[in-house]
Amino acid sequence: MTDDYRTLNRANWDERAPMHFASPDYHVSRFLAQPDYLSEAVRFDLPLLGDLRGLRGVHLQCHIGTDTISLARLGARMTGLDFSSASLAQARSLARQTGAEVDFVEADVYDAVSALGAERFDLVFTGIGALCWLPSVDRWARTVAGLLRPGGHLFLREGHPMLWTLDEHITDRLTIGYPYFETSEPMVFSENTTYVETDGRLDQATTHEWNHGLGEIVSALLANGLTLTGLTEHRSVPWNALPGRMICNEHNEWRLIDHPERVPLSYTLRARKG
Template sequence: MTEDYRTLNKANWDERAPAHAASPDYELSRFRTDPEFLSAVVRFDRPLLGSVRGLRGVHLQCHIGTDTLSLARSGAQMTGLDFSPASLAQARRLAEQTGTPIDFVESDVYAARAALGTERFDLVYTGIGALCWLPSVRRWAETVAGLLRPGGRLFLREGHPTLWAIDETHTDALALGYPYFELPEPMVFAEEGTYVDTDVEFTATTTHEWNHGLGEIVTAVLDAGLTLTGLTEHTSVPWNALPGRMRRDADGEWHLSEHPERLPLSYTLQAVKR
């Protein structure tokens, strides 16, 4: 496997960051006008996340920083890390406009320990749609463990690997179309659009992505020296993952329209460093 995935994926995110910031889906105007407003993702996380007040936290793969800002508004001292300078430009602008002290650092996630230092953080937070961009979940877990101080905590909510394995182009049935387990070679996609409403036409359309089975993720976390403290599967995700087969609730989460009990759509994993 070459390192080309970073170049391709970075170009994709760099091009989409301004469109995401301009989209009403990210609600940047609400963040600017309402100092108590939090992202829908962090609002969903709060019952399991609990209080973060006074914690030194890092948000890996933070994109344009709305969840990072929401954690800072919840009382954490936050750092955001992402490999896309265009995404970080939007994140820094939003933090400045809202008067929120957040340190945003440009780095590949696997280089986070070199960029940020080791055993600095009480909380490592990773949100929806992050792990699929990484070829090795074991390297990710080792990175998380290196960033956490002893007693520090990992909080991960992610799309379920079963969902990632489903071919969303089939609208008459739930059909498995992609690998469930992590493979050495990436899945290669060429998509002209993005997951928010926008009229922007993109040119960087090719991405390399990987799935990671739930057992692979849990085992990687355990082998990195963390102790699992929670694993909750959810029947919802914060985006329309299977168009034509989902309904949106009042909190912005998407569920299967029929038989939602048949498919886990996301999960929350929590662990602490021994």
């Protein structure tokens, strides 16, 4: 496995960052206007997050920092880490404009322990749409374990691996078109659009992505010394993942129009080290 996927994916995210910052779907204006505003993703997770006051937390693959700043607004002392310098430029700008005391560090997620230090954090947070960019979920779990102090927690909300298998281009039925399990070679996509409302088009359109089965994710965490403390599957996801087959609810979560009980769309996983 070469590191070519990092170069391609970083170029893609560098180009997305200013588009996302300007998109109404990231609600930057509300962050600026409302000191207590939280991202929709974090608000969805509030019943499971628990009390974050005083916790030292790190948000892996933090992108433009809206979830990171939301966690800081809930009382955690947050650090955000991402490999995209353009994303971090937007995150630092938002933190500066909102007065959020958040550190943002540029590094690949697999280098997080060397970049941030071992066993420094009470909380590792990974938000939705992150794991698909990583070729090895075991290496990710090893990184999480390395960052957490004994007794520290992982909080993960992700798109469900069953959702990632569905071919979004077939609109009259649910059709499995992509792998469920982790593969040695990536899925290669070339899409000049992104997942939020924007008029821009991407020039750096090629990405390399991987799916990871739910059992693979849980097994990787167990193998690296974490204990599962919660696993909740959801019938919704915070973007229109299957155009033409989904409807948006009042919380800006998308679910299947017909028989939403057929397939989980996202999940929340919690685990403790030691």
